[in-house]
Amino acid sequence: MIRTLKTICTVNLLISMLVFGAYVIYGLSNGLDFDHGFMGVVRGRHGKAEWPVLVIVELQLVAVFIIQRFSDEPETFARRLVYILWGVLGLCFTIWGGGSQAMHEVGHVLGFYVWVSNIAYGFVGSNDE
Numbered sequence: 001m002i003r004t005l006k007t008i009c010t011v012n013l014l015i016s017m018l019v020f021g022a023y024v025i026y027g028l029s030n031g032l033d034f035d036h037g038f039m040g041v042v043r044g045r046h047g048k049a050e051w052p053v054l055v056i057v058e059l060q061l062v063a064v065f066i067i068q069r070f071s072d073e074p075e076t077f078a079r080r081l082v083y084i085l086w087g088v089l090g091l092c093f094t095i096w097g098g099g100s101q102a103m104h105e106v107g108h109v110l111g112f113y114v115w116v117s118n119i120a121y122g123f124v125g126s127n128d129e
Contacts, residue, residue, distance in 0.1 A: 009126070023106075084122030094112060
C-alpha cells in the first residue's frame with residue numbers, strides 16, 4: 001500500500017513538473033501576460049512580476065529531484081522538506097496572492113495542482129524501487 005502511494009506521488013510530481021513547464025512554454029510562445037497572473041500569483045508589492053521567481057523555484061525542485069534520483073544516498077526528510085516548504089509557499093501565493101483574479105482561471109487551477117503535488121511528494125516520498 002505504501003509502495004503504491006509512493007509510486008503515485010512520484011509519478012504525479014513528474015506530471016505536475018511537466019504541466020508547469022508546458023504552461024510556461026505555452027504562455028511565453030503565445031504572449032500570455034504573466035505579469036497579471038501566473039499560477040494565481042499577480043505582481044508583487046513593489047510592482048515587479050513574481051512569475052520568474054516561481055519558475056526558478058520549480059527549476060530548483062526539478063534539479064533536486066534529478067540529483068536525488070541519480071545519487072546513491074538514501075532519500076532524506078531534509079530533501080523532502082524542500083518540496084513541502086516550496087509547495088506550501090506556492091500554495092499560499094496562489095490562495096492569497098491572486099488579487100481579483102477569479103479562482104476558476106487556468107493559472108489558479110494549475111497552481112493548486114502543482115503546489116499540492118509538491119506537498120504530497122514531500123510528505124510521502126519517492127518510490128526508489
